[in-house]
Amino acid sequence: MNTQNTADQTAVVEAGIFRNVVGHFASGVTVITTVVDGVLYGTTASAVSSLSMEPPMMLACLNRSSSTHDRVVSAGYFGINILADDQSDLAFHFGRKGEDKFATVPHTISPEGIPLIDGALATIVCKVDETATGGTHTVFLGLATSAEAHDRQPLAYYRGTMGRLEPVKELSAYKATRDWVLQRKSALGSDLDIEQIAESTRSEAAHVGNALVKLESEHLVFRTEAGTFQPSPITAEFTDSAYDSRATIESGIIASHLDKLSDEVIAELRHITGELGRLRRESASDLDDFLALNVAYHDTLVAVAGSSQLTDSFRRLGVGTVWRQALTPAEWSRHMDHTHVVELTEALAAHDADAAQDALAAHTAFGKALAREVVARHGGTV
Incomplete structure (x- = not known):
């Protein structure tokens, strides 16, 4: 008996739930670059990964609404610039549209003619080998033609936050604790249980404790005479x-x-x-x-x-x-x-x-x- 669901029968996860869950996947941050007729293009992307060792291949997903997407199709080559922890400003810079993004960004042109960002943690140049379409994106499968890494620290992306790996964990704990407080998962008048919050949000208890101190300065929680924290009423x-x-x-x-x-x-x-x-x-x-x-x-x-x-x-x-x-x-x-x-x-x-x-x-x-x-x-x- 065929037990496969048809397309009409397949249940699809709700957008809000999906957005939250996939945000738990920690990744690096990259800028995909290419060149067409001497004009340089680039866009920020996090859906990038290695595909195989033999042959050496990478996978990169680009939204079809991106101008860089169409230029990668035309050029047949693209660069993957893995950003270092001090380059978060470049992630925002290349995330914007409609400007000459390389005018103020130091870069080097690879032997393949692809612009590579100076100071990146690593760079890989790929020749487009295959493409596939999924939803709003095109998946580019690229054969690596050159690659170089440097002794720097990675820019990490986790649950909507970019930064160094350890600060990202602290920021993630802060955001999760803030949501916990504002969504009244602990009712007004009740103590905030640091261990419970840490376990439920998959955060470290020390980071949750620091988050509560920060939330106190923002008047979202207050400290009781017993030294515990409670949610502040919103007026x-x-x-x-x-x-x-x-x-x-x-x-x-x-x-x-x-x-x-x-x-x-x-x-x-x-x-x-x-x-x-x-x-x-x-x-x-x-x-x-x-x-x-x-x-x-x-x-x-x-x-x-x-x-x-x-x-x-x-x-x-x-x-x-x-x-x-x-x-x-x-x-x-x-x-x-x-x-x-x-x-x-x-x-x-x-x-x-x-x-x-x-x-x-x-x-x-x-x-x-x-x-x-x-x-x-x-x-x-x-």
Whole structure:
């Protein structure tokens, strides 16, 4: 008897769950480079791995929307630049679209003509041997024609964080502990159990303890007289402050970096905006997916500045726990109006700074008002 599922019968994991699980795969960070007609191209990629030793082959996955993807197809060669731990800025630099990315990046041209980034941990040049298509990406199977490694430390990527291996583990523990606190996995009024958090998030207890100290400085937890930590109640004043701080960052980016919004970035913002509307119309139970898309939208805008520190600061100001804790699946789509996001997207597309600032201000005011209403409905704290 044939027990295989057909395509229509195959169950597919939810996007939010999949995103979280695959984020647990620790990897290096690379920049894929190539050249066509003397013009250099490059894009950041983490889906890269060795394929075989005999013959020496590498595997690299590139999104078909990337301009570098099409140039690798044309050139038939690509370079894999494995970044060192002090090159996280290059990961953000090559993650942006629509500019001459090599104008300010020291590099060397390989004998095959491929640009290789100076200071990388390792570089490999490959000739495209085969390709395959999967979802939104093309898988390039490349025969290694040259390779070189250097005595440096790797740039690691784990659960949305880049950095040196040990700090990445600490940052991962911080983010997991912050989520634990904000998602109220330990209720208000109860002690935060460091060992329980460490076991549940697969973090080291010492890192969780350090994370709680940091969260205390951010007023998300407080220390009791007994020396334990407890979650701090979230008040309307707290949500007001968070929204105002996020708006300050995004307003500054609009004022300083509007010219860096490429057609590809605008297309991504429009895609996310459309998905936000679709979820509100069709998926009343998908609040987590809506919030994840909202995070992706603002991350895309903030990333235009090319600053990992700014992006990290912005993310720490998120107050998604208010919506998760206080809105039911039956009511969230009625409350989470994204009209101002639509207006912001179109203003950014038109490179109209004044209209973008007005839309951002309206979006911020709406978020603050809704957060105040939700917090008030729950007795003044969440």
